[in-house]
Amino acid sequence: MSDSLIIAGQEIKNRLFVGTGKFPNKPIIKEVLEQAKTEVATVALRRIDLESKEDNILDYIPTNCTVMTNTSGARNAQEAIRIARLSKAAGCGNWIKLEVIADNKHLLPDNLETLKATEVLAKEGFIVLPYMSPDLSVAKKLIEVGAAAVMPLGSPIGSKRGVKTAELVKILIKEIAEPIIVDAGIGYPSEAAYCMELGCAAVLVNTAIATAKDPVKMAESFNLAVRAGRLSYLNATKSSGQASASSPLTGFLQTSE
Amino acid sequence: MSFYNIYHKYKNCSFEELPNQELTKLLSLEAEKSLEAMAQKAKTLTLQNFGKTISLYTPLYLSNYCENECLYCGFNANNKIPRRKLKIDELKKEAKFIAKTGLQHILILTGESKKLSPLSYIKESVKILNKLFSSISIEIYPLSQTEYKELIAAGVDGLTIYQEVYSQSEYKKLHPAGPKQDYQFRLDAPERAARAGIRTINIGSLLGLAPWRKEAFFMLKHAEYLQNKYPEIEMSISLPRLRPQFNNFQTPYEVSDKNIVQIITAARIFMPRLGITLSTRENSQLRNNLIKLGITKMSAGSTTAVGGHTLEKTYIKNSLQFEISDKRDVSQIKIMLLKEGYQPVLKDWVGALQNE
Ligand code: SF4
Numbered sequence: 001m002s003d004s005l006i007i008a009g010q011e012i013k014n015r016l017f018v019g020t021g022k023f024p025n026k027p028i029i030k031e032v033l034e035q036a037k038t039e040v041a042t043v044a045l046r047r048i049d050l051e052s053k054e055d056n057i058l059d060y061i062p063t064n065c066t067v068m069t070n071t072s073g074a075r076n077a078q079e080a081i082r083i084a085r086l087s088k089a090a091g092c093g094n095w096i097k098l099e100v101i102a103d104n105k106h107l108l109p110d111n112l113e114t115l116k117a118t119e120v121l122a123k124e125g126f127i128v129l130p131y132m133s134p135d136l137s138v139a140k141k142l143i144e145v146g147a148a149a150v151m152p153l154g155s156p157i158g159s160k161r162g163v164k165t166a167e168l169v170k171i172l173i174k175e176i177a178e179p180i181i182v183d184a185g186i187g188y189p190s191e192a193a194y195c196m197e198l199g200c201a202a203v204l205v206n207t208a209i210a211t212a213k214d215p216v217k218m219a220e221s222f223n224l225a226v227r228a229g230r231l232s233y234l235n236a237t238k239s240s241g242q243a244s245a246s247s248p249l250t251g252f253l254q255t256s257e
Numbered sequence: 258m259s260f261y262n263i264y265h266k267y268k269n270c271s272f273e274e275l276p277n278q279e280l281t282k283l284l285s286l287e288a289e290k291s292l293e294a295m296a297q298k299a300k301t302l303t304l305q306n307f308g309k310t311i312s313l314y315t316p317l318y319l320s321n322y323c324e325n326e327c328l329y330c331g332f333n334a335n336n337k338i339p340r341r342k343l344k345i346d347e348l349k350k351e352a353k354f355i356a357k358t359g360l361q362h363i364l365i366l367t368g369e370s371k372k373l374s375p376l377s378y379i380k381e382s383v384k385i386l387n388k389l390f391s392s393i394s395i396e397i398y399p400l401s402q403t404e405y406k407e408l409i410a411a412g413v414d415g416l417t418i419y420q421e422v423y424s425q426s427e428y429k430k431l432h433p434a435g436p437k438q439d440y441q442f443r444l445d446a447p448e449r450a451a452r453a454g455i456r457t458i459n460i461g462s463l464l465g466l467a468p469w470r471k472e473a474f475f476m477l478k479h480a481e482y483l484q485n486k487y488p489e490i491e492m493s494i495s496l497p498r499l500r501p502q503f504n505n506f507q508t509p510y511e512v513s514d515k516n517i518v519q520i521i522t523a524a525r526i527f528m529p530r531l532g533i534t535l536s537t538r539e540n541s542q543l544r545n546n547l548i549k550l551g552i553t554k555m556s557a558g559s560t561t562a563v564g565g566h567t568l569e570k571t572y573i574k575n576s577l578q579f580e581i582s583d584k585r586d587v588s589q590i591k592i593m594l595l596k597e598g599y600q601p602v603l604k605d606w607v608g609a610l611q612n613e
Binding site: 045 | 304305306307308309310359361391456484485488489490491492530595598599600602603604605606607
């Protein structure tokens with residue numbers, strides 16, 4: 001049985017998404033993505049130099065990888081919408097990792113502005129994956145207005161503090177049918193595995209890979225962890241609250257009545 | 258409320274009497290003993306927040322007309338240097354020269370003469386530079402909020418303005434004439450730009466003009482004040498150290514390399530997401546070593562003369578604002594960064610976003 005993730009009709013086999021910021025050089029990004037067999041990579045539009053022939057970051061993204069443009073730097077919905085449109089016009093496709101941050105101190109997303117931008121962009125045909133603070137009602141509204149998935153933060157970007165929002169993420173997973181992808185805060189492969197065990201559809205990792213001693217090896221480690229976590233999720237005995245109906249324990253009552 | 262209120266409250270305190278234990282501890286003489294531990298912590302925080310990348314930019318001097326008499330500056334109105342302002346075709350030539358290096362972030366500078374390099378001229382220049390660069394910052398005389406708005410609308414996204422020296426008494430001595438004598442108008446400039454909607458703000462204290470511990474304290478409190486009040490701003494600081502100029506101004510308070518290291522690491526620990534800029538005022542060896550400690554932005558291929566890349570050599574030689582120390586060009590800096598394990602970032606903003 002196939003266990004692919006489907007986003008906007010596209011089949012994605014590898015559930016490790018990788019961000020391309022913060023790496024020590026560009027060629028290593030290619031190696032990382034290839035070694036991890038990643039199929040979705042985010043690239044910040046602010047870093048794409050389309051004019052530069054010799055050193056365009058897009059040249060380092062393997063062809064089998066979907067580029068998801070990151071709107072990083074957008075401080076409000078309007079700026080994010082402009083960045084997304086520029087990205088499309090520049091030929092970077094229509095997958096958008098929507099990031100609206102008006103707080104440079106903590107880098108926490110602005111859920112309200114994110115919602116506004118999602119609505120506009122989804123209507124324009126973008127595949128929008130919004131980065132957000134895990135709030136159930138906002139997540140539901142994001143889906144209502146057309147988000148293809150929801151990307152709650154595990155902890156602030158770059159903090160490597162792990163999945164501090166696990167309880168809230170669990171609620172999103174339970175209540176929302178669309179993919180929940182933890183983005184930001186994952187510092188170690190074990191945390192990525194944990195997200196997958198919770199039932200996340202995928203995880204997005206950047207800092208932990210980019211700043212590792214050997215980013216390529218670290219990417220491999222994350223890849224294994226994500227696979228392990230997913231396998232565990234699919235095969236573990238469910239704990240209470242996730243009861244499965246396959247082998248009822250009180251079935252005998254009916255026959256003895 | 259302005260940062261001046263905070264400055265005013267503490268200006269007469271000795272360093273030991275200043276508030277904010279965490280910051281004063283980091284900047285104290287005592288902390289010099291723990292410099293290595295501070296450096297280790299600063300390195301980790303920098304990696305987490307900025308990764309292994311360094312942004313590059315270069316200055317472009319538009320004009321050296323100046324009405325001020327800052328004692329430490331080569332453009333001081335009393336200095337007999339050839340003065341000029343780039344004509345539009347000269348600007349285009351200079352800009353094209355820089356664009357060829359691949360740099361996308363540019364910092365335009367002028368002396369202070371609203372008469373000879375007026376806002377209209379700066380706006381016109383910005384419109385030309387917009388076509389070649391993805392980010393334009395200004396380091397010019399302080400403006401009103403409305404004037405900042407006009408420049409932002411023209412395509413400026415960053416402001417650099419150094420208070421030069423936070424100590425108001427030293428400021429008074431060092432600025433004997435000209436509009437720059439207005440200490441508070443300069444101090445409040447970044448706040449006016451923030452209100453006008455600027456994206457990035459870079460402030461600084463010209464190290465060597467007053468005892469550095471207190472200067473660094475006020476500079477960082479200023480950065481913190483602005484970041485807290487305007488969280489949408491990308492805040493950064495610069496650590497310019499006095500360099501030799503034409504009038505042989507003697508540095509009144511020496512600041513050692515060790516002191517610079519302490520300021521950088523203290524700044525990083527105090528504000529983990531703060532950008533820290535290092536200019537070519539410092540020598541290449543020190544710059545190479547400081548990268549790992551918390552620097553996030555460097556200038557490269559710099560000149561401090563109007564039209565310093567393309568005008569006549571004899572003119573350039575006699576009209577430098579100050580002498581730079583790290584004379585490496587952009588490609589040499591790029592090679593050095595890659596060798597040190599850092600990615601040179603030439604583009605980090607979406608050009609002309611405002612004008613779409
Ligand atoms: S520091 Fe600026 S204002 Fe002062 S003399 Fe030099 S150019 Fe003029």
